[in-house]
Amino acid sequence: MRWDPLTYDAQLSIEWIQQRRPLFILLFIAYTLFVFNMPRIWKGKRSQGLATIIFYWNAFNALADIVLLLGLLPDFLSSFHEGFYSSLCLNDGLYKNPRSGRAIFTFHISKVWELLDTVLVILDGRKPNILHVIHHIVISISMIYSYQHIGAMARWIAITNLSSHSALYSYLAAQSCAWKRRTCSARVINVIQMAQFPICLFGLIKIRQFVNARKKCETSYNGPSIIIYSSFFILFILFYVNKYRKDNSSKEIFKSNSKGLTNFCHSSLCHAFLGFLNSERLV
Structure with a gap:
């Protein structure tokens, strides 16, 4: 695709994705x-200099998501000229405006390059969490096949995801160079990550209502999306409940005496807890 800051060919973007x-x-x-076989080969080894690469990778993604968010924000705010209906059902200039068109196209493609997150996790000697791996695969495939078919709902998905990932990658970049341990900010980031699911579910339910009312709605993205978002929302809730339950258990461990700690660490629960500490952070 030729670069022209004043025009944008949405059809050319569709053809570019279809061809690839x-x-x-x-x-x-x-x-x-790679994800399911490399951990057995790598066996928890850590590559030298990878910490620096991870920092720049997180910083790049934070900056990219912020730029894309700023590119889509004017369209998102102006899309409410007829309330939720126009924002969720009318494309307007979302795909054809040079600024928002490029931003929404790049957002779809970014889900592919974010697969590198898991690769870096494995090379850093950590075990990837299966839920996050499945999430990466499902989202990246859906983004490649849903471009423009997703219609106006794309602005909601993009805005919520870019907002949460801007915060996430900024936190991870800061953590790698300044914060050497998890802080209470991690829980705030997790809440922001979780918020995108109910917000988008609300949007999908509203679209269903508009379609049932026989209003014009420029999207074919509804039923399967509700199932996908609902499933991931429930799974991530269960994941974080289990995660923070283990975090609270760890506090009790450190309060125990040395003898009790030794006995506890010989139990299978301690081994499970230590395994969790080596699992993948949210990406």
């Missing part, structure tokens, strides 16, 4: 094979 879908599918297959 086979390549993307091969990439997804390679990613899956």
